[in-house]
Structures are given as structure tokens and as C-alpha cells.
Amino acid sequence: AQSVTQLDSHVSVSEGTPVLLRCNYSSSYSPSLFWYVQHPNKGLQLLLKYTSAATLVKGINGFEAEFKKSETSFHLTKPSAHMSDAAEYFCVVRPYMDSNYQLIWGAGTKLIIKP
């Protein structure tokens, strides 16, 4: 069965320090992987996606993620946090061979930025 695990429900970092949001997935086949961000009282916005091309994926707002098949991970990173990064982040898997291609959502990680 396919699944996504976001290892931290909350992550708190100081402004200007690195961000690491962890995501592990379980999929029988090569999946597509996404990170979405949801700012307070806003809709969901795609940050970046991996679709079996380069394993290091660059997204918007300075975020990037690395696909590591051996570790079944797709962690999201940013070198230097900004106050505007405070939001909830969702790791999402879309199994390639799943017949209806439905997204499997992680539970979300709330990123808190301390001044």
C-alpha cells in the first residue's frame, strides 16, 4: 500500500537558519512526489515536484527537495528561513502505476519561524 509519512508535525526554526522538513514515502513503483504549501487561511500552492528526472528538485521561494530512492525520502530544505515561510507544508505522493492516479497526502508539517 502507498503511504506518506511526514516525520514532524511541527518544526520551529529561527529566521535566517536552515529549514528541513522530512518526508518518507512508501510506493511499489516509481512515484511522482510533490510538496505543497498552505499559508494561513489560504489555498494550497505547489512548491515543487519530482517526476523521475533530476533527483534534486528546485522549487519556488528558495525551497528544494532531494529524491532518495534508497531511503524512500523526499525531504524539503531551504538554506535560510524567512518569516514569510511560516505555513503548513504537505508532502504528496502520486503513485505512477496506480490506476486512478490519486494523490496520497501527508498529515502536514507546520513550520514556525522565530524572529
Next chain:
Amino acid sequence: DSGVTQTPKHLITATGQRVTLRCSPRSGDLSVYWYQQSLDQGLQFLIQYYNGEERAKGNILERFSAQQFPDLHSELNLSSLELGDSALYFCASSFRDSSYNEQFFGPGTRLTVL
């Protein structure tokens, strides 16, 4: 702005009532997805339509139904509303129905059932 529009933004109604949420996908997108986001259950996939036909069902209650019209806009109908139906309802769209196509989300409709 994702290009997906949803109306209304807010809806307040009473238990037992029926409401209709509307979604217009991005221009050219054929697939529409509906999601429910609540505090206790997170983001739940409800249903997907592709070019007017139901494609997949998730955790959608029998009291809920949806359809996609020839102009590709979609409506989600919620009936016999209960307090627990209070949530944020998102619509998303994608061009086709493949694993490579990301979904673009609308701003959501916040439903409050009193």
C-alpha cells in the same frame, strides 16, 4: 493565483440544510478534484471528475454528490448537513489525468454548519 475559482468563499448554514459549492477549473484543464480539509481529519480526497465523467471516489459520504458540466465547471452538493461537515472544501484541477500533472488548487470554500 492558481486560475481555479471557487464560490462562495464562505457559507454559513444550519444542520439539515443543503448547499452547493461551485468550482471553475483553470482554462484547458479537464480534471476536477474535490477535497475536504478539517482540523481533526486533515485533507481528505472526496471525488474526481475527468471531462464530465466521474473518475475516482475517495472518502465521500452518500449525502454528498458532485458533477462536472459540459463547460467543465463542477459543483459539489452537500445535503442533510451535520455539524461535523464544517470544513474547508477545496477544488483542484489538472490538465489530464496522469501522475505527472500537478493539481492546482482554488482558494477554498469555508463551510460552517450551526
